[in-house]
Amino acid sequence: MSIENNKTYSKRTASRMSKIRPSGLRRLFDLEHEIGKSSSNRILSFGLGNLNIPTMPEIIDQLKGALDDPISHRYSPNAGLLELREALVAKYKSEYHLDYEIEQIVVTSGCLEALIDTFLALIDPGDEVLIQDPTFGYYASQIILSGGKVKPIPLNEKFELEPEDVKEAITSKTKALVLNFPCNPTGSVMSREKIRAVVEIAADKGVIIISDEAYEAINYDGHKHTCAAEIDNENVLIISSFSKTYCMTGFRVGYVLGPPELLTPISLVHQYNTACANTPSQIAAKIALQSPASIREPMMKELTERRAKTIRAFTSVEGIELNYLPLGAFYIYPNVRGTGMDGQDFSDFVLKNCQLVVVPGREFGNSTKDHIRVSYGFLDQADIREAGSRMEACFNKK
């Protein structure tokens, strides 16, 4: 039997596995595969949260040379290569005026390892963890695997988190709040004032902020990212990575930064989990941080153009509405109710009739089932234009 068709839980597995489901995206990818076999049109996928832009050649060229050094063939220190942590200290100082010590950083296998290490180190059985709704699907499963309870807070109509809603959601059992701006799936950002209000409420109530800033460096139209630790670095854990900032999703290198009292236990989980992040990837990350900021310009130019074309392609269809400006990440999250379909029916419809993949909003929580997530990370501009033409033809016919 294939792994896909097997159950995730049986009498021989831990009971916590009964609460974990494979992502609904799997159904979409199976369907995509099925339709791809019978259609003459190439499938164009706005489904992936991945980037098809290669890692900057400046990083790859230097990395190739570094691989000759046997240091890159060995385990690194558990918390990460010293030079990489030094480069991270310098980054947070120069970009956000924050003073971290080397000991306040643990380098991990991407944000995903940083997140689960953090949840395992912080959560007791029954603790509640607040998450945004809609939000990145991994948080809920990782919180449940760590023994916690997930409590979603719906975002407002512009997909920001309202400080008042945070205040109302906090109970005596609330341990932490996971913030994610720029946000996956919406591409929305938050003003510094709103981040300040949320961070201050959390600190006041003794709730730890876990701020996933994976998209911190992908901002448009002059928007300036606020790092949540700029507001309060005593109560905020920053989680970020090189995946999106430097088109390095396959390298799997990220980190967690925070106050020593929280970092020490997280670092212990990390030690028993993976020992250390992949050493060649850490070297690539160090090279990235030591390179001039200008190496990111071609990537940002490309994403900026894709964003404009994606917004145009989807909002040209009658009934699709985007009533906020996505100023970060590489997603838009329009409401498709005006087409007479909810997000699920719409994504099935465009897959069958236009050979386009988009992800229904229900994959990201319960509050936005009329929305779809559209990622422009993995489609070139010509393909985005082609997708627009297919939708125009298809919806005119309907």
Ligand SMILES: Cc1ncc(COP(=O)(O)O)c(C=O)c1O
């Ligand atoms: C909000 C968010 N956090 C974390 C990740 C995973 O990041 P990494 O590749 O660093 O594990 C993603 C990937 O799509 C994401 O969207």
